[in-house]
Amino acid sequence: MASGIDLAVIPGDGIGPEVVAEGLKVLRAALPAEAKLETTTYDLGASRWHRTGETLPDAELERLKGHDAILLGAIGDPTVPSGVLERGLLLKLRFAFDHYVNLRPSRLFPNTPSPLAGRPEIDFVVVREGTEGPYVGNGGSMRTGTPAEVATEVSLNTAYGVERLVRDGFARAAARPARRLTLVHKNNVLVHAGHLWKRTVDRVAEEYPDVQVDYLHVDAATIFLVTQPQRFDVIVTDNLFGDILTDLAAAITGGIGLAASGNINPTGAFPSMFEPVHGSAPDIAGTGKADPTATVLSVALLLRHLGHETEAARIEDAVTADLAERDADSPRTTETIGDALAARVSA
Numbered sequence: 001m002a003s004g005i006d007l008a009v010i011p012g013d014g015i016g017p018e019v020v021a022e023g024l025k026v027l028r029a030a031l032p033a034e035a036k037l038e039t040t041t042y043d044l045g046a047s048r049w050h051r052t053g054e055t056l057p058d059a060e061l062e063r064l065k066g067h068d069a070i071l072l073g074a075i076g077d078p079t080v081p082s083g084v085l086e087r088g089l090l091l092k093l094r095f096a097f098d099h100y101v102n103l104r105p106s107r108l109f110p111n112t113p114s115p116l117a118g119r120p121e122i123d124f125v126v127v128r129e130g131t132e133g134p135y136v137g138n139g140g141s142m143r144t145g146t147p148a149e150v151a152t153e154v155s156l157n158t159a160y161g162v163e164r165l166v167r168d169g170f171a172r173a174a175a176r177p178a179r180r181l182t183l184v185h186k187n188n189v190l191v192h193a194g195h196l197w198k199r200t201v202d203r204v205a206e207e208y209p210d211v212q213v214d215y216l217h218v219d220a221a222t223i224f225l226v227t228q229p230q231r232f233d234v235i236v237t238d239n240l241f242g243d244i245l246t247d248l249a250a251a252i253t254g255g256i257g258l259a260a261s262g263n264i265n266p267t268g269a270f271p272s273m274f275e276p277v278h279g280s281a282p283d284i285a286g287t288g289k290a291d292p293t294a295t296v297l298s299v300a301l302l303l304r305h306l307g308h309e310t311e312a313a314r315i316e317d318a319v320t321a322d323l324a325e326r327d328a329d330s331p332r333t334t335e336t337i338g339d340a341l342a343a344r345v346s347a
């Protein structure tokens, strides 16, 4: 184990604090006794907004910059107008820290529920662009609230932004046994952005003759994720398509409670941020029903990103073993699952 870890923690809203508590429990259990883990908890989210009107003040952003990595639970609350926290806090972090690779692995673990017949082998990773696309806030509305309202939300795609993401996807595909990369877009309709993505993939592909390249329109990709998920290895796609596809990917691989993600700044200029794919799940907040496994697997991604491969693998093995023994008819609480995972990694 190399040096210690200086971790920023943003528990956030709804089930965020519940799953983050278990993620930290497992992280502490995974680290050897001599490893130094320093955590700083940031009070950001709905309760801060209600108290102060702030989402992510510049001073907090500045402090966050100094950490090795960030662990985030979830952001969003029904008492706050939709978009205020999602844009003003979560997306602000992803954009400010240039988290251009939104990494979302999907694997069907043994004994996990899948709605798919025949339990196909599923092991792919979605490399979703994280700083551009329709999420940049490039829009507005005129005559708002009137029958004549016009609203736009224009997708931003730069050659620079697309190429660096595509290059990351190829590097990942080349390092995986299957060496397949699928670009998912909608270039039959979104001809400007779609053709930029396709041309970029075709050009970078020339440098990776060993990687088999495929293209799917996003609507067809949803079909194949359900009917032939084995065909996917690395999926490269834009911010919005990646957001939607990864909830579907979670649904076919044991549920949203298992889906992990990393918002990566590969240059290391800013701390990367790790979070479950799911949101704040207000419908189950406070009930103990939230599965913390997605957060625990996000902690494994975090450790791997910081170079702690052994500990990351230990956490993933603990999750695999725990899932193998789960009984769908006897669901456990958030805390019980966290305790079981922590016990396994420290055993």
Ligand SMILES: NC(=O)C1=CN([C@@H]2O[C@H](COP(=O)(O)OP(=O)(O)OC[C@H]3O[C@@H](n4cnc5c(N)ncnc54)[C@H](O)[C@@H]3O)[C@@H](O)[C@H]2O)C=CC1
Residues within 6 Å of the ligand: 015, 019, 073, 074, 075, 076, 077, 078, 086, 090, 256, 257, 258, 275, 276, 277, 278, 279, 280, 281, 282, 283, 284, 289, 290, 291, 292, 294
């Ligand atoms: N990265 C983030 O912080 C994200 C935030 N959100 C925000 O979260 C709020 C709720 O959004 P929704 O669209 O309802 O998505 P959601 O992911 O919070 O919930 C969708 C469904 O999945 C279930 N679910 C989610 N996480 C679970 C877990 N760990 N264990 C078991 N079940 C789980 C929920 O109970 C709900 O039925 C909104 O404010 C939204 O903007 C949504 C997605 C991502």
Ligand SMILES: CC(C)CC(=O)C(=O)O
Residues within 6 Å of the ligand: 086, 087, 090, 091, 243, 277
């Ligand atoms: C709440 C959004 C900003 C993000 C989202 O749904 C996601 O990243 O999965």
Ligand SMILES: [Mg+2]
Residues within 6 Å of the ligand: 243, 244, 247, 277
């Ligand atoms: Mg999402």
